[in-house]
Amino acid sequence: MPKKTRSRTKTGIVGLDKMLNGGLIRGTVTLVAGSPGTGKTTLGLQFIYNGATKYNENGLIVTFEELPDQIYRDASEFGWDLRGLEEKNRVKVMATSPFVLQQMRIYKNRLDEVIKEMEVKRVLIDSITLFKSLINEPINLRKEIYSLINYFKAKGITALFTHELPELRGGELSISNFGLGFLVDSIILLRYVEIGSELKKSITIIKLRGSNHDKSIRELQVTSKGMEVELPFKDYENIMGGSAFKSVRKEVDKFFNK
């Protein structure tokens, strides 16, 4: 019997889709975790923009801190006309609070209408970290996010949740104190790494439930066209530690093999 392959949702970021073995798994929730400025929101916007323009999949952006106006401006820096797409009913930018989103979900309010009317297939929540301002108790926070994940999954939506990590680089990596990493299906980690007195951005797939994926730590570049995933940081060690150093393994092997 042939093996059934799971349907993929391409992010449209070529290097990332390759790392993901073809794209995100359709109808799942992915956490994009990273320090401030690593490109979490940009990656999410690119996912939504590419969905609407390349893959005929309408998108919803839910933002808690930034206003739609700011989102349109940030996106236009990369040539992504989100305002134009919103006018065509391909994308919707909703600025709200975690409390209002929670209420909309529970009472099947405006959120349901938007998803149904626009036939939304992709969602970006920027950022899930703000739910901490709504719920203090880790156990209740976990329940709320679990419900939100299931809400989107039940609708077959592929969602990206951004999540802020306070560490700028290195240190002990902890996604959250309430088990967020276990709730989501996939985790994309964006981090800073110091190489030669320069802070570079890195991208790693930590988890892709039910699928194989690229395990390398690759360089992430923010270009005028958006995110681009480059080659792995070969010949370097301690990338995850934040301060990478040139590996001497090759030289040592060469020396002993002589």
Added chain:
Amino acid sequence: MVDAVKKLMSSGLEVTLTHMEILHFFRRNPGVMDDVNGISLRLGLKKTNVERCIFDLVRLGILNSQNMGGKTVIAMAGV
């Protein structure tokens, strides 16, 4: 936006700068759905002033209000 301004100007209300700021804010950000506290924070204005003006705009049908979980959530009407 022009219709909303006309409606406001012909309403007989004492139109303030805050009314206009709220209108301008929702025109630029039609996807905002938040309570008065959240909107005041986003505007960087005093809550009491914002609250009064928002309810003027709701009465005129320019903004929409909805009760959600005990809070009044405001959005642009017809969006």
